[in-house]
Amino acid sequence: MEILDLLEIVDVSRRFDAFLALDRVSLQIEAGEFFTLLGPSGCGKTTLLRLIAGFDQADGGDILLDGKSIIATPPEYRPLHTIFQNYALFPHMTVAENIAFPLRMAGCAKKEIQSRVGEALENVRLPDKAGKYPDSLSGGQKQRIAIARALVNRPRLLLLDEPLSALDAKLSEQMQLELINLQKDIGITFIYVTHDQSEALALSHRIAVMDHGRIAQVDAPSRLYGYPNSRFVADFIGKCNVLAGHVREQQGDCVTVELDGLGPVHVCRSETNFGVGSRCALTLRPEKIRIGRFSSIPGASDTMTSMSVADTVSPLGDESHFTGYVHDLLYLGDVTVYNVTLSNGILLETLLANSASGRTNFFEVGDRVEVAWSCDAGHLVLD
Amino acid sequence: MPAIWCWINTMRKTMQGKAWHKYLLSLPPMVYLLIFFAAPTLIMLFASFRYAGEYGGLAPWYLHEEGRLTLDLTLENWQRLLGTDIYLRLFLKSVGYAVMTTLICMVMGYPLALTIARSDRKSRDLLLLLVILPFWSNFLVRIYAWMIIFSPVGALTRMLNGLLDLVGGGPVTLMYSPTAMIICLVYVHLPFMVLPLYANLEKHDLDLLDAAQDLGAGKWRRFWLITWPLSLPGITAGSILVFIPVLGMFAIPDLLGGTNGIMIGNVIKQQFMESRDWPFGSVLSIVLTVTAVAVVLLGARLGQGRGGRG
Amino acid sequence: MFLWLSAALVYCFLYVPLVIVVLFSFNDSRLNAEWVGFTWKWYGKLLHNREMLAAAMNSLVIATVSAGAATLLGTLAGIAMHHYRLRLLPLLVLAPIAMPEILMGVSLLVLFIMVNMTLGLVSVMLAHITFSIGFVALSVQARISSMDPALVEAARDLGASPWRCFREITLPLLMPGILAGGLMAFTLSIDDFVITFFTAGVGSSTLPLQIYSMVKIAVTPEVNAVSTLLMLLTLVVITVASRLSPTLFRAQ
Numbered sequence: 001m002e003i004l005d006l007l008e009i010v011d012v013s014r015r016f017d018a019f020l021a022l023d024r025v026s027l028q029i030e031a032g033e034f035f036t037l038l039g040p041s042g043c044g045k046t047t048l049l050r051l052i053a054g055f056d057q058a059d060g061g062d063i064l065l066d067g068k069s070i071i072a073t074p075p076e077y078r079p080l081h082t083i084f085q086n087y088a089l090f091p092h093m094t095v096a097e098n099i100a101f102p103l104r105m106a107g108c109a110k111k112e113i114q115s116r117v118g119e120a121l122e123n124v125r126l127p128d129k130a131g132k133y134p135d136s137l138s139g140g141q142k143q144r145i146a147i148a149r150a151l152v153n154r155p156r157l158l159l160l161d162e163p164l165s166a167l168d169a170k171l172s173e174q175m176q177l178e179l180i181n182l183q184k185d186i187g188i189t190f191i192y193v194t195h196d197q198s199e200a201l202a203l204s205h206r207i208a209v210m211d212h213g214r215i216a217q218v219d220a221p222s223r224l225y226g227y228p229n230s231r232f233v234a235d236f237i238g239k240c241n242v243l244a245g246h247v248r249e250q251q252g253d254c255v256t257v258e259l260d261g262l263g264p265v266h267v268c269r270s271e272t273n274f275g276v277g278s279r280c281a282l283t284l285r286p287e288k289i290r291i292g293r294f295s296s297i298p299g300a301s302d303t304m305t306s307m308s309v310a311d312t313v314s315p316l317g318d319e320s321h322f323t324g325y326v327h328d329l330l331y332l333g334d335v336t337v338y339n340v341t342l343s344n345g346i347l348l349e350t351l352l353a354n355s356a357s358g359r360t361n362f363f364e365v366g367d368r369v370e371v372a373w374s375c376d377a378g379h380l381v382l383d
Numbered sequence: 384m385p386a387i388w389c390w391i392n393t394m395r396k397t398m399q400g401k402a403w404h405k406y407l408l409s410l411p412p413m414v415y416l417l418i419f420f421a422a423p424t425l426i427m428l429f430a431s432f433r434y435a436g437e438y439g440g441l442a443p444w445y446l447h448e449e450g451r452l453t454l455d456l457t458l459e460n461w462q463r464l465l466g467t468d469i470y471l472r473l474f475l476k477s478v479g480y481a482v483m484t485t486l487i488c489m490v491m492g493y494p495l496a497l498t499i500a501r502s503d504r505k506s507r508d509l510l511l512l513l514v515i516l517p518f519w520s521n522f523l524v525r526i527y528a529w530m531i532i533f534s535p536v537g538a539l540t541r542m543l544n545g546l547l548d549l550v551g552g553g554p555v556t557l558m559y560s561p562t563a564m565i566i567c568l569v570y571v572h573l574p575f576m577v578l579p580l581y582a583n584l585e586k587h588d589l590d591l592l593d594a595a596q597d598l599g600a601g602k603w604r605r606f607w608l609i610t611w612p613l614s615l616p617g618i619t620a621g622s623i624l625v626f627i628p629v630l631g632m633f634a635i636p637d638l639l640g641g642t643n644g645i646m647i648g649n650v651i652k653q654q655f656m657e658s659r660d661w662p663f664g665s666v667l668s669i670v671l672t673v674t675a676v677a678v679v680l681l682g683a684r685l686g687q688g689r690g691g692r693g
Numbered sequence: 694m695f696l697w698l699s700a701a702l703v704y705c706f707l708y709v710p711l712v713i714v715v716l717f718s719f720n721d722s723r724l725n726a727e728w729v730g731f732t733w734k735w736y737g738k739l740l741h742n743r744e745m746l747a748a749a750m751n752s753l754v755i756a757t758v759s760a761g762a763a764t765l766l767g768t769l770a771g772i773a774m775h776h777y778r779l780r781l782l783p784l785l786v787l788a789p790i791a792m793p794e795i796l797m798g799v800s801l802l803v804l805f806i807m808v809n810m811t812l813g814l815v816s817v818m819l820a821h822i823t824f825s826i827g828f829v830a831l832s833v834q835a836r837i838s839s840m841d842p843a844l845v846e847a848a849r850d851l852g853a854s855p856w857r858c859f860r861e862i863t864l865p866l867l868m869p870g871i872l873a874g875g876l877m878a879f880t881l882s883i884d885d886f887v888i889t890f891f892t893a894g895v896g897s898s899t900l901p902l903q904i905y906s907m908v909k910i911a912v913t914p915e916v917n918a919v920s921t922l923l924m925l926l927t928l929v930v931i932t933v934a935s936r937l938s939p940t941l942f943r944a945q
Binding site: 404405408409411412413415416417419420421422423424426427430440441491492494495497498499501512513514516517519520521522523524525526527528529530531532534536537538570573627628630631632633634638648651652655656661664665668671672675679 | 793802890
């Protein structure tokens with residue numbers, strides 16, 4: 001028998017007047033997964049979440065839970081709960097009454113409600129807040145009560161709509177860890193919506209990057225970061241240099257690309273078959289580019305040594321290297337970002353860890369530098 | 384399969400559709416207001432083309448003659464309005480009183496609203512409450528208070544006449560004069576000016592004033608170049624809220640204005656309650672309605688024009 | 694400094710007349726001219742003034758009934774105006790507030806006479822409901838728009854049917870706005886003179902009408918006494934209302 005996914009979204013579309021918020025979106029989400037919908041505002045991620053929760057009606061397509069369609073089921077009959085952006089705790093009910101709400105709606109006996117509310121408060125380590133009203137809680141406490149309320153009658157699925165965006169940076173980081181542990185402990189599937197890529201990378205098992213109502217890529221965080229399948233994904237997740245060019249030849253997984261204004265470079269470990277002559281783009285993470293002082297004798301730089309002291313770039317066999325000038329730099333404490341102008345006028349973002357003691361920046365604005373990357377540092381996408 | 388759930392979905396949308404709720408909620412108040420607000424206004428428009436009844440009220444609007452129904456409507460009432468300049472002068476006088484009241488309210492209300500808006504948060508609520516409280520005391524009581532103050536035997540009149548006597552002036556009566564009336568009109572409507580003004584002034588970013596000072600603007604320039612232009616929407620709102628009720632006022636002129644202080648509201652009241660000439664009363668009411676609507680629309684347009692800039 | 698001084702003067706202008714009214718209600722003199730001595734007798738006289746008592750009773754009955762009806766209709770209107778993009782209803786709700794009162798008074802008079810209705814308590818109530826609906830609707834609408842729409846969705850999400858969601862979440866959260874609007878309708882009705890003047894008939898005189906007819910004849914301390922009581926009543930009602938909805942009176 002085929003193993004069913006927990007939640008299956010099939011060809012779902014949603015249109016608001018002239019605006020197509022979701023364009024035939026399909027997704028499979030497995031049981032026990034921490035799944036994130038990631039994208040810029042207006043990409044359709046919240047719309048999709050609202051369709052799953054049942055607050056909104058799809059114009060076409062189907063949503064299956066355990067293989068059964070729930071698209072026509074009103075939200076109160078769907079075995080899933082939502083954590084709202086501002087938590088949506090009922091202000092006229094105490095914390096205990098808030099947590100009891102879903103149990104009361106399900107018609108549980110009074111005694112059972114009492115014991116389960118107590119248990120839920122223990123789980124979020126706030127047992128003394130039972131009689132308090134939500135207004136008197138801090139942001140982090142509200143968040144935990146919202147989670148307790150959503151989990152108290154054990155839904156199949158928990159939907160989280162940017163739940164950390166209302167918290168300050170420190171608290172948000174702490175709550176990220178709590179969410180990871182919570183999800184691991186209870187094993188309920190989480191579908192998490194965020195526009196914050198670092199949150200998504202830290203939390204998720206898998207991420208769906210969305211753009212203009214479509215799914216751009218679904219993958220594990222590390223694959224998404226290392227092997228974006230489009231310019232958009234590369235750009236949206238982390239910082240990325242994108243160099244345009246066209247394919248000159250392909251031998252197995254090794255591609256020679258003619259970069260516009262820069263000349264040929266080798267790119268290895270390409271999984272896609274590109275036709276010779278097709279337009280493509282090389283995506284290069286700043287941390288994968290090495291930067292060194294320009295050596296006046298090109299090709300003789302193998303005498304100039306180690307890579308950690310970034311005074312020079314050693315052109316290894318499969319390495320591409322170019323020269324340029326430091327256009328500007330951004331000192332960030334742990335690292336310094338150098339924007340290097342290459343010969344074709346393109347700005348290349350590179351960074352160096354400020355690991356040497358007693359030094360702040362390795363280069364100054366206007367310094368002539370060499371940049372280099374190995375053939376497996378970049379990733380090629382169709383343009 | 385998709386066809387089936389597509390159908391289910393459509394059915395659901397119709398059954399659960401918001402249309403049903405929408406009518407349940409909006410119909411009762413809408414029907415009530417149509418009957419008791421919209422219909423009477425239209426009826427009045429209709430009444431302005433009818434003849435007055437023999438014993439007051441309205442004459443039938445059709446005649447039963449030789450087995451035929453004929454309309455019995457007339458333009459006479461409108462001709463009466465336009466035939467002389469009595470009503471035009473009355474109308475202009477009313478507008479004049481209303482404008483004067485509005486201006487005095489503005490002059491008195493602005494410093495007050497500004498004081499409240501610039502005071503600290505704690506005292507702000509109290510100061511505001513002190514403006515609202517008299518506003519919630521009965522309208523007639525507030526008029527009555529001024530009748531006491533202006534009464535011929537009252538302390539104010541006697542003191543004033545004592546002073547006038549010293550310099551050889553004749554005795555004056557304060558009561559039953561346009562002056563008394565305007566003071567009372569201002570008194571009753573002042574909160575209508577202060578509240579919207581305050582609401583506007585409170586929202587001003589005080590950093591703007593610091594910035595202006597930093598850039599070299601003195602105290603008065605800061606007021607005229609920053610605070611005043613930004614408060615224009617509040618002034619517009621306040622002016623409308625004062626101007627319209629004052630224009631239709633009849634109780635204050637009635638009790639304090641004397642024969643000189645008659646306003647359009649008094650004549651309307653007279654037509655309906657005393658001369659019982661309803662059609663002509665309707666004509667005057669429609670003129671008043673149209674004026675009020677025009678003022679509101681003008682104000683809304685002014686407010687919009689500024690909204691773009693502010 | 695100049696600001697504070699002028700503000701203080703305006704406050705005096707607002708309060709001196711009212712203080713005079715209250716003060717003279719305890720003055721042992723027929724004339725509201727100078728202070729003679731303290732007395733309760735004008736309040737005593739009020740208690741024996743049958744017309745005045747009847748008018749007070751009328752006022753209370755009219756205010757209670759019209760406030761009740763206006764609260765119901767205004768709440769519906771407020772909710773509808775918040776949830777749906779309606780064109781006619783907001784106009785109908787707001788126009789009576791924006792127009793001079795005399796217009797509503799005379800047009801309702803014409804309507805009541807046209808349908809052969811005898812002017813009395815009922816006609817006054819119908820008129821008062823008309824101008825109160827808007828105030829209740831605005832109060833309720835202000836309350837809803839300050840409500841997080843996610844609360845309703847959260848309730849549905851956690852298993853509440855639409856009706857239960859309305860009963861357990863929406864209604865309790867709207868209650869302060871509804872009550873404040875209702876109390877406001879009550880005081881507006883108790884205080885209304887202009888519209889009542891046109892729509893009341895024989896035997897349906899209210900307190901303001903009674904004050905008007907007394908004042909037209911002569912200024913007497915009895916009026917001061919009834920005015921003072923009326924102020925006190927309004928003050929109490931408004932205090933309660935503002936406790937329920939502190940933001941309401943700023944939105945006015």
